[in-house]
Amino acid sequence: MSPGLATVTRGRLLFGGDYNPEQWPEETWQEDVRLMREAGVTSVTVGVFSWSRLEPRPGVFDFGWLDRVMDLLHAHGVGVVLATPTASPPPWLGRLHPDTLPVDEDGRTEFWGGRQHFSHSSAVYRRHAATVTEALAARYAGHPALTMWHINNEYCTYDHGDEAAARFRTWLKRRHGTLDALNTAWGTAFWSQGYGDWQEILPPRRTHYLKNPAQVLDFRRFTSDMLLECFTAERDIVRRHTPHLPVTTNFMPLFFGQDGWRWAEEEDVVSVDLYPDPRDPLGGQEGALVQDLTRSQAGGGPWMVMEQATGAVGWRDVDRPKPRGLDRLWSLQAVARGADAVCYFQWRQSRQGAEKFHSAMVGHAGPEGRVFQEVKRIGAALAALAPHVTGARVTADVAVLHDWHSWWAGTQQARPFDRADLPVVLRAWHRALWEAHLTTDFAHPEHDLSRYRLVVVPQLYLLTDTAVDNLLSYVHGGGTLVCGFLTGVADQDDRVRPGALDARLRALFGIRTLHAWWPLADGERVGCDGFDGTLWSEELEPDGTAEETVPYRGGELDGLPAVLGKGRAWYVSTLPVPEALRGLLAGIAADAGVRPVLDRVPPGVEAVRRGDLLFLLHHGRDPVTVDVPGTHRDLLTGETLTGRAELGRYGVRVLRAEPA
Amino acid sequence: MSPGLATVTRGRLLFGGDYNPEQWPEETWQEDVRLMREAGVTSVTVGVFSWSRLEPRPGVFDFGWLDRVMDLLHAHGVGVVLATPTASPPPWLGRLHPDTLPVDEDGRTEFWGGRQHFSHSSAVYRRHAATVTEALAARYAGHPALTMWHINNEYCTYDHGDEAAARFRTWLKRRHGTLDALNTAWGTAFWSQGYGDWQEILPPRRTHYLKNPAQVLDFRRFTSDMLLECFTAERDIVRRHTPHLPVTTNFMPLFFGQDGWRWAEEEDVVSVDLYPDPRDPLGGQEGALVQDLTRSQAGGGPWMVMEQATGAVGWRDVDRPKPRGLDRLWSLQAVARGADAVCYFQWRQSRQGAEKFHSAMVGHAGPEGRVFQEVKRIGAALAALAPHVTGARVTADVAVLHDWHSWWAGTQQARPFDRADLPVVLRAWHRALWEAHLTTDFAHPEHDLSRYRLVVVPQLYLLTDTAVDNLLSYVHGGGTLVCGFLTGVADQDDRVRPGALDARLRALFGIRTLHAWWPLADGERVGCDGFDGTLWSEELEPDGTAEETVPYRGGELDGLPAVLGKGRAWYVSTLPVPEALRGLLAGIAADAGVRPVLDRVPPGVEAVRRGDLLFLLHHGRDPVTVDVPGTHRDLLTGETLTGRAELGRYGVRVLRAEPA
């Protein structure tokens, strides 16, 4: 069994951030470690973009500065997550080997001068990445500061060039075996695309008109797999040197480009970058969604916030800081939902470069700034909670299903539903559950779902046969299933299933025929009995077996079913407005025996249980009172509360029941 | 004389669609022909994108499957429009001959993986296209199922590459003769563009700033001509094998890229793809416009709907199905306006590929779906009408002038009018006539117009001297002419005529000086005496000879003429709001002796005569009653109606007068 986050935390919550001392004179380092101690920092990530500093010329390494950094941090009790620097090759690599540069679908090269200018398919890049990783691992394997490895950073690149084309062909041979099988899977009979030679196959490049969607889908699969090969290659190198230390790479939240389930399997620790918008009144819900997904990728075990921001991020349209208290609220929310590590990009705000307006733990305003004062409060809170919470688990009776392959397939040109990206639909469904205080895991449609009382499918355009089997046996085994529209449309090759909705699912929901999809325009609503639907509607003919039906009202669909409930299976053919979807899911959950974390919680307050602790998180600014039956001790303040808890602006309570 | 559509229809209306059996297992073919018979299908188009199936490797042909398809269709009484497959070359062609791929103005290659990845200028492409066409024609020339040829599909591509450049030079030499003439025609004295060597001339490629508009105009002419060369080359091959069978290629409706008048001359049958938006309340009017234009391209004779959709199309922003009854209404509307063939893309909805969400006659819901049930009703209606309508003509006293060269010239960078594309203006004028129940042809500005009582010019930015002569002699011969703004601005080389409005036209309308154009912003209106104008206004100084003047009211143009009428010639310097333009044209038409098809028709009902039949088409959902003097028999229901006709939701009546 591979080492996990517990190897690193050992009873503490990790707190810290990316630390880039190479951007600063060494005298600043001394202030850094002093301030880290002041803020309760326990862990920093070093070296994420240090390649040109570590290997300034090909094969010439300079570790001196990093030796000093490692020693200094160790001397001050700060553990180091050491990163391989492979996300940003030094300029010399691109100049000496232009074939390491990625090429986009229009044939345009991505040059150095930014970051991530590497082709995942380039053999030369891979060889150089392995070399620097090997050198780094060899040098620091035994360093006492080293606690974990961080590979690369936010894997996210594409390549449509010739070397990628060659690897794509190899990957396709492995997936499809023969050209005939590929032609069948891609439906190349359409538009005369039949391939007669493997050499004819290209990544999807610029075309005159619509691209073959199955080719695009396989290219996305291939891309995720190539990036994963880059990850595992470096992981295996560092593992060979430090088999006792865990390895991670940081995901971007709900990121399109990587198969998050597949990748998580290859990590020892699942980590994520968490950037809800401080201006978004539902930013806390977006955070909760990402946290639930990440925890689920981590198999329910503790996970890591690798990056968050104390305020502005630099790339946001209206780039607002976090108001006083919001950083603490969202940090503790992550802990409530299973994080054992709360880290930032970055420790000290850069004065130069493309991200100098991204906030940091020590901002441009320095230690006197409001932000660093809040950071110290957060560090203190984490220290107070650590003994009670580290390693404890969050349990959920509800699972939301998500699958990257379905997302990839559903996001094609000329698709029926392009008014919103899948995350909009996912967020709407998760929000309904979140506002109903129903703690939620995420799961893959082929996972064992039997431990959940309720499974929710916001939208799975693509379902494999195995996944359909899984859903059916879940319901037959007593589970309650709710499916949103555009689920079960296509099979694993993006082949539309007869009837455009899997026949067995139709039978499950009591649908005879799906006559037509009726997408709605922006802002358009469709009347239903008791509520309005948004985004979508469907012309469904029921088969008469559903016990419960909510009909459409008015318009062309008047009287046809908007929602069907047959036994424990529900189909929702529109996106009900938020309060309606919440009511619908809350009712179905109650029938399925799922209880909210707490009853009568005021709006804006989030209640979560982790282990034996009850977290109350207040996402508003006006004081509220929450009924909490029994007597509890607040681990943050030491107060004893009986029957109720008051929460101020962005307030947090972490309550442990006291013996009566 | 070449064979026409009557060769194929022989008393029947063609009904069917694109049939792509190569996408389906052969067992499905049996169901196909059974359902075709059930639906009254008489004609299918086969082979449109079959090149890679017909010639899987260079020079290696496989006709076996197509033999079986042809035989099967013939055995079931379904005629075949056989398509050359040249719109989508097989992958091997692009791989072996990258010079067959088109290059856009930024130098980006369009690869295979979609469709239409061929350069119209590539000699290699043309040779391969000829080879496969020859093989196809040779094989099926004598097949009894074969009724017509369909060349390529929706010709629409551009090429800015080097081979296109070479052909462009040759084309320019033919057009202009000498470099001096070209320099004069292009106005190369502006911005130092004088050419001293033919080799210096390129297609319009990426420039720093505005391109030479005459160069762009000639490039559009060239492109249309090159595509036409591709068409005629294949046409001539199939004609050699089957001189008795007509040849067509399908136009996209009001498509920018082809000179529709020139192309129609080269076709035996004019066919069009017809895709109004089911959500558009004026979709029926858009259909009528395209139908009137296509009928006029066909010289008034019968024409063909090559493609329409039973519902969604895949590429539409909000891709709505056709509500119950709309497909029948629009199909019969096409017949009313002269179509003898009503076909769809496609017979059976694809399960794979880029257009799997484009609806079909047999949709994903299968034969039980609402759509196929409606298709059967349409088939039955067409069968009932066929004996009475096939070959009958629609006659019109009104012509709307349209010219692609003018459209091309008017659609330049840095033009005075870019608030709307020409089709918006065309639609507005046609709508006014359509709502006034004035049946309308389209005509080229150099056509003989003497058979029309009223000629309407929504906008002809470019008018050749010949066209100006033609308009003048039309009016002098007693015709009534109404011209919209931005007409007669430029000559055949996009050279602005002195005064920015042809002097003879100014004299015709009673205009001394056009001082300035006053374009309006989006949503802005200009007051006129009795109505508002939109899009445009003009600062005109009359010469005092116009008898009728509608002045602008308010603003900078207060008191200046918005509309001038001098004898039978009218100039309209703004776009009046719809009801005002309708009133204006209805009044002018009445004065010119043009009568509406029927009087007192309720809003939303369209009345058209074809031969001796009166079609009433109801574009709304609430029942209406139409006064129809005399006694008629409804050919669809067999009812006898006296004095009035009732029409339900999307209702259609096809009435033949009964002896009193």
Next chain:
Amino acid sequence: MSPGLATVTRGRLLFGGDYNPEQWPEETWQEDVRLMREAGVTSVTVGVFSWSRLEPRPGVFDFGWLDRVMDLLHAHGVGVVLATPTASPPPWLGRLHPDTLPVDEDGRTEFWGGRQHFSHSSAVYRRHAATVTEALAARYAGHPALTMWHINNEYCTYDHGDEAAARFRTWLKRRHGTLDALNTAWGTAFWSQGYGDWQEILPPRRTHYLKNPAQVLDFRRFTSDMLLECFTAERDIVRRHTPHLPVTTNFMPLFFGQDGWRWAEEEDVVSVDLYPDPRDPLGGQEGALVQDLTRSQAGGGPWMVMEQATGAVGWRDVDRPKPRGLDRLWSLQAVARGADAVCYFQWRQSRQGAEKFHSAMVGHAGPEGRVFQEVKRIGAALAALAPHVTGARVTADVAVLHDWHSWWAGTQQARPFDRADLPVVLRAWHRALWEAHLTTDFAHPEHDLSRYRLVVVPQLYLLTDTAVDNLLSYVHGGGTLVCGFLTGVADQDDRVRPGALDARLRALFGIRTLHAWWPLADGERVGCDGFDGTLWSEELEPDGTAEETVPYRGGELDGLPAVLGKGRAWYVSTLPVPEALRGLLAGIAADAGVRPVLDRVPPGVEAVRRGDLLFLLHHGRDPVTVDVPGTHRDLLTGETLTGRAELGRYGVRVLRAEPA
């Protein structure tokens, strides 16, 4: 000392435009000179885009036509500003030397067929430009019509190609000396961008993610310098031939791509192209801003409107003509603000080419058109004013600071403020001063500011140390300084200053800490005591030394200072709504002893003094009366006015005080 505009004007105001006789048959030339005389034209600019006519083949020159043009103009008393034709190389240059074509950051070549298709870095281009310039200068140096040289046209191009890369490296070596210094200046420690070899350095080309902002900043500096090298190379050639004649090149108004201060130093005459939108109710203010800036670039001396339009411009979204009187108003406004030359693009409207819809002095409507009639009135007005105004100076007590380097640095990716471009902020501040009738110069932040009573800094994101020193010593010397937000953020290398606002400036304004920027969304407002702010707000902690504070009201910033005034230094952390900013600045100006040009001026009327003349310019259409103490003579009408002046639609009075 080099010759200036006075060499050319010699007591007259220049009036005329670009004259392109090569686009017209020679018979038209005769009408041209007759109409020029009729309109009072004194100067035309010839040859701007004549290269392909002057040198139709490489090294083969044809000056005959230009000889005739020069002679003809001279014979009719029209002076000639002769342009080098180098802004649009002939097609043969691009064909023979593709390396002369610019390449954009995506690697796309900009071809001939438009204009400005030259790489500023191409040695071949530079050599050919020198050759044609040399030939032109040699031929016409002694021509009596020649009054001034105009180099190229609207320098504005970029090049990211390989030859530009090589020159960029050379330029960088000169700027930074060593690679170490460059790495430090660019902050290449961020994202592993350390350069180990000069050959690795490229212009900023397409990257996967954000570019290095210091690299982009230096590339903008380099681009401005390369274009300037092109300018000075040609300037030096013509100077050698005609040391007695001034040289100019025309700026685009407030153009991003050239360091306007640096360029102006190299010119003998500063000229600008002036194109406010006739539809913009504040178009007159935009004109005033550009005029104030251009006058300041000219060191306060007379300057030249090289181009304006009599109406439409061709490239504007809604391209409205100038209503009757507006052209005269804006022309006289330029004179009021220091112009001694009022010229147009162009004399006669082209019938062909990309700008045939750009209006002209003689439009498509010809001499009878309204436009030419107005042109004659303007010519007459200029002739009347010339003896009184030519060479007179406009003096200002207020300076607005502007710096292109700061603009370049502030306009980076991932910047805190991207809701508006800098010109929006500049215009807002200038508008406040303009509406308060406070005549305003522009100045560079390192200029000597001591002659101004009030210095206003709308936004200078980048301030060099020298500039900070300059501002401080200005205030310490008794000057009053008002700074807007995002000033003093970065140093000359775009390195964020500690605290994100220069420490000495913080002390100057009484700010202890800048905790965070709070950008506002589009349309969002922030409450302040007495007014609303827009675009921006800041979380500032005062140090208690400011005497005056306007606090924010409501929201997260409630009670924190929005505006601080400490002695003579003011900081404004938001953009107050227009009337509030006007009031604020008017009050501060009054305290600083700055008086408006005139008191109690009605809204919409602009009052400016030039020399001993008072210009009253009415930007509205309804008549107004202005109180003007004393007795004046109106130089335009000859009227004597006492106590008040009436102004009609777009009316102008030019008043000279009469002895009492």
